[in-house]
Amino acid sequence: xxANYGYKDGSGEYFISIDTDKCDGCGDCVGACPYxxxxxxxxxxxxxxxxxxxxxxxxxxxxxxxxxxxxKPVSDRPPLPCVAACGSGAIEHSW
Amino acid sequence: MTEEFWRxxxxxxxxxxxxxxxxxxxTAGCDVGSVSxxxxxxxxxxxYCYANMRTGSDSPDSAxxxxxxxxxxxxxxLDDIQYSVGTGYGRVNVPFAxxxxxxxxxxxxxxxxxxxxxxxxxxxxxxxxxxxxHCDERGKVVSFLMNDKCAAGTGRGMEVFADLLNVPITQIGxxxxxxxxxxxxVSSTCVVFAKSEASALLRSGWPKEKVIAAYCSAMAHRVxxxxxxxxxxxxxxxxxxxxxxxxxxxxLEKELGVKALQTDYDTQLAGAIGAALFAKALVEKQRxxx
Ligand code: SF4
Ligand code: SF4
Numbered sequence: 001x002x003a004n005y006g007y008k009d010g011s012g013e014y015f016i017s018i019d020t021d022k023c024d025g026c027g028d029c030v031g032a033c034p035y036x037x038x039x040x041x042x043x044x045x046x047x048x049x050x051x052x053x054x055x056x057x058x059x060x061x062x063x064x065x066x067x068x069x070x071x072k073p074v075s076d077r078p079p080l081p082c083v084a085a086c087g088s089g090a091i092e093h094s095w
Numbered sequence: 096m097t098e099e100f101w102r103x104x105x106x107x108x109x110x111x112x113x114x115x116x117x118x119x120x121x122t123a124g125c126d127v128g129s130v131s132x133x134x135x136x137x138x139x140x141x142x143y144c145y146a147n148m149r150t151g152s153d154s155p156d157s158a159x160x161x162x163x164x165x166x167x168x169x170x171x172x173l174d175d176i177q178y179s180v181g182t183g184y185g186r187v188n189v190p191f192a193x194x195x196x197x198x199x200x201x202x203x204x205x206x207x208x209x210x211x212x213x214x215x216x217x218x219x220x221x222x223x224x225x226x227x228x229h230c231d232e233r234g235k236v237v238s239f240l241m242n243d244k245c246a247a248g249t250g251r252g253m254e255v256f257a258d259l260l261n262v263p264i265t266q267i268g269x270x271x272x273x274x275x276x277x278x279x280x281v282s283s284t285c286v287v288f289a290k291s292e293a294s295a296l297l298r299s300g301w302p303k304e305k306v307i308a309a310y311c312s313a314m315a316h317r318v319x320x321x322x323x324x325x326x327x328x329x330x331x332x333x334x335x336x337x338x339x340x341x342x343x344x345x346x347l348e349k350e351l352g353v354k355a356l357q358t359d360y361d362t363q364l365a366g367a368i369g370a371a372l373f374a375k376a377l378v379e380k381q382r383x384x385x
Binding site: 001002003004007008013015044045046047048094 | 194196197199200235236237238239240241242320321324325373376377380
């Protein structure tokens with residue numbers, strides 16, 4: 001499942017997508033994220049999934065544009081810590 | 096008492112064709128939304144009875160009132176229900192539910208039941224938010240997107256709007272189609288802004304129908320932008336209360352260039368039906384595990 005968390009507003013589209021088929025719930029992205037945007041836990045959208053899955057925490061869903069801003073300088077953007085940490089390539093950002 | 100224009104009809108129903116006593120698996124689903132609450136009971140995966148009512152001030156109480164109303168006159172009690180699942184905004188506050196499952200999963204599953212296995216894109220236009228969901232032929236979620244930020248352009252927004260214009264909410268859709276020419280959409284679907292914008296338009300002499308048309312089309316447009324990101328795959332279905340608003344639905348269809356599937360079911364029931372079907376699957380899983 002591709003889970004899109006975030007929103008679209010007048011200034012653009014801000015979505016973090018997690019491919020739950022690729023994600024094994026290892027939690028590496030959680031440790032890598034300096035701002036607590038990502039969490040792992042029981043998949044709330046798939047009652048039959050056994051292993052944990054990564055998702056954007058409830059607190060950050062409405063403000064990820066700002067939460068993630070420090071990781072996204074306008075010029076010379078380094079790889080995003082969360083994306084770099086995920087060995088299975090399960091995380092994508094829309095902006 | 097003054098008329099309450101936002102008020103939609105609460106309802107309950109029992110299937111005349113099902114004898115629940117001869118059923119094997121009896122499950123319930125309860126969808127506690129910010130605006131409305133539905134409780135359904137299913138007997139072996141068939142819809143047996145339901146109640147659809149307005150959410151009260153607290154979720155546990157709303158859930159209990161809904162299930163009690165659904166069971167009224169059926170002879171069934173809560174003890175006869177083997178497994179219940181809560182969903183919706185108040186899903187963790189359903190006192191009789193053993194488990195909570197998100198609306199996303201439940202609406203996809205419910206749409207699959209209501210509209211059939213050909214549904215691939217489900218748009219849930221609920222009281223407080225709007226979600227776009229892709230699902231497979233079994234109603235399993237393939238991808239989803241919900242606009243987490245703005246609660247505008249939803250059932251609650253429509254209620255506020257109906258009240259402002261003194262038009263019964265069930266007539267908004269029809270009225271919005273009684274315009275000779277489609278007006279520009281209002282610039283904002285945000286409940287607060289749309290309200291002041293609508294008041295200004297009324298003062299400047301716009302007829303009600305035209306203001307309503309502008310609002311419906313703004314709402315439709317906003318949802319289309321949600322769908323643009325996730326993509327449109329047919330068949331397409333709408334769940335939730337706004338699915339009953341022909342003014343929004345017809346404009347949405349026009350902008351998307353696709354027709355939404357039709358149903359005789361109450362579209363507000365999709366989440367609760369999905370929840371009850373998950374409850375059935377969980378009972379089956381438990382049995383297998385034994
Ligand atoms: S971009 Fe930075 S803040 Fe945003 S989720 Fe990734 S690591 Fe966390
Ligand atoms: S690092 Fe990747 S695989 Fe591990 S929990 Fe995060 S998203 Fe999932």
